[in-house]
Ligand SMILES: [Zn+2]
């Protein structure tokens with residue numbers, strides 16, 4: 001009898017080992033295709049800062065060449081959000097490790113209607129950037145932080161939105177802009193450096209604007225705080241606030257006394 005039990009126990013142990021092996025295999029498979037566990041990207045932020053003005057903002061770059069926009073960006077942020085910032089700090093370039101680069105990748109097909117061609121892009125979840133930004137914000141004692149990346153991004157909070165221009169996380173005081181969709185070459189059109197720079201500026205100002213004004217969009221399509229569903233709508237906007245958003249800023253100045 002006892003030998004039968006032992007035999008049975010051995011079989012159970014063997015099955016358990018097999019199961020473990022299979023689950024490891026499945027995990028690896030899921031990893032390859034970028035189906036990451038959402039737990040991987042739960043944002044850890046022990047002490048999110050309170051809103052305070054004037055404040056310090058940091059700009060982080062993910063793509064060395066993007067640093068060339070640093071001065072232009074600081075000048076525009078200063079001009080548009082008039083005296084909101086004590087300091088606009090260039091935090092330099094951020095490299096993801098090979099392992100972090102792979103985390104959470106989603107492979108999306110992008111149809112380009114003009115040429116009926118399709119490309120496949122590896123998209124990164126916004127929370128992956130937000131976690132880095134939270135850490136950098138704390139490390140550098142900043143009130144808010146913005147990031148520009150050359151990598152394509154998808155929203156961690158809204159799975160319906162693929163291929164984002166940018167996203168702001170108001171609670172965690174951080175925002176991200178991806179430059180891939182701002183390039184004319186992405187739409188199989190001729191490269192246009194000035195247009196590209198202008199779009200980057202508008203989008204960063206827009207996302208930083210969310211950190212200041214909140215999640216709502218401005219209904220004035222000419223205003224930098226209006227929602228743009230494509231590059232044409234970005235191009236249609238001014239690089240600045242409309243009259244009513246300007247008034248909002250004035251009210252904020254009165255409330256915070258700056
Ligand atoms: Zn927006």
Ligand SMILES: [Zn+2]
Nearest residue numbers: 218223242245
């Ligand atoms: Zn507006």
